[in-house]
Amino acid sequence: MNLKISKLAVPMGVVGIIMLLIVPVPVGFLDFLIAANILLALVILLTSMFVKKPLDFSVFPSMLLVATLFRLGLNVASTRLILGEAHAGQIIEAFGQVTVGGNIVIGSVVFLILVVIQFIVVTKGAERVAEVGARFTLDAMPGKQMAIDADLNAGLITDEQAKARRAEVSAEADFYGAMDGASKFVKGDAIAGIVILVINLVGGVVIGMAMHGMPIMEALSTYAILTIGDGLVTQIPALLMAVATGMIVTRSNAEADMGSTASNQLAQSRNALMIAGVAAIALALIPGMPKIPFLLIGAGLIFVSQRIKASQTAAAKAAEADAERPVEAAAETPEDLISKIRVQPIEILLSPDLVDLVTGASDDLLARVRGLRRKVGMDLGFVIPPVNARDSVELPPHTYVIRIAGVEAGRGEAPAGNVLALGDALDALPGTATMEPVFGLAGKWVPAAMAHSAQMTGATVIDRVSVVVTHLSSIVTANAARLLSREDVRVLTESVKEDSPSAVDELIPNLLSLAEVQRVLQGLLEEEVPINDLARIYEALTLRAKVSTDPEGLIEAARRALGPVPAIRHVDGSRLNVIMIEPGSSRRCWKACVRRRTAARSSWTRIASRPSSAPCSKARLPRRMKDAMWSLCAHR
Structure with a gap:
């Protein structure tokens, strides 16, 4: 029953507003409607203060339109009573008497000041802010969509989370577009209020003198009080709605309401x-x-x-006391020592101020890493080892280090309370300039409270966890060959044997040992060739191993057996971007590859994206090409 009432409330209210424009309203009922109008505007204003982000009050543009129509209906009803009966209820008369205060001139000046504040300052400012907000939101929309796609491709979020974030981006654009249009109603309402004020005053004086026989001063006094009172009971709610409009369009996404956020930031x-x-x-x-x-x-x-x-001093002393509190050292067993000296395949070291990244929140670092392991496993064909995360007092503040097999493979910064903004117009934002660790893009760490402002400038905003996980994904992909252990190969082989026993039985151990198969798979991973189709790879190795067990030939045979798989993810539509090199340079590169006996150095050489792996990389290629570019193709 309540659901049905809520569905019918707005349509019935709109029909009632239309009736106000046609049917005369009794004086007592008009007082009730005026009181409801004032309280409705107050409720909307307070709601706009308590929401955490604009989308939490996404119905605001529609409510703004309905409230504006409601006020215009009340204006028509009150004008009918003022001109027809020289009386419009107790609320209008009380507002007029209080404002005029026995002096029509002073009351009129005070009322005109209120109208000027409403029309020129609040309404005009809210309209401009809504227009700019809609423009910047639409400009930032492609960057946000690309950031969502990048997080999805990196395994940082699931498909459901990506759909939810895309829906939020679309809803945000729709909201600011609707606010841009709704702000025009606020401006029109203010203009209509001024016109109705003049009509009531002039028409009332004329009607009072011509029809009621009032002297000019009596008519002016009577209708001035009613006109000013009528103007106040409509302009005050209009002012509240205009202020609510300005607050909702200037509200940035935050973890708390406006009052709490303002108190916390002022306290700093x-x-x-x-x-x-x-x-x-x-x-x-x-x-x-x-x-x-x-x-x-x-x-x-x-x-x-x-x-x-x-309070800040007490909090600092408490933190120091907790840090200096001695911790009882438990008796270490040989097993404990062994676990400490064992080299972790993948390890993330965090400075003490970054421990909050692994506090156990729903979007913390460890939870995102689990999603990354699933994504990388599906892309490369094997499950990467678990990622061990721990703090290190030796690291500088805000720093994290990623290790592969105990060796540092990369490091970066993720200062607490900040987000990474990437874009071209970052100079106006406060923060620390930095370099994005994966793609080498110029960025800036800005306070989290400024995230919405950064997005409004067209920048792409990335949270700290996403920065670390994206960096980890890049390093894991680049070091996949080192992470593929002998045990991983054994497990993968057993899995293939369940579905294709002949592909395994003929190859291992009759033709190749498990170590030789591991070397081949590592060679493929070194070139970022996925090893998902192990059955096909093993069949190709079986045919090649009967002729030669040379590692380079085995890798070449496996790659050819996979067909377009190595290049398919680099294809742009039906085009594969390549760079053709001069034949003489091609021969020199090939000879260098053969001398060094590196794995799988064939006509497909990864010079552009992995310069360190190319022995003859004299070409001046950018670290990251803007367009997808897979390989250097040599004429042979």
């Missing part, structure tokens, strides 16, 4: 409070200045600043 600037308090006391010393207000405000600001300082 206790020096500003202290300086403001001293300035207030200094103003009190100026001759002629009222001393009590400035002294009270200055003392209050200084008191709050000192309280913030005391």
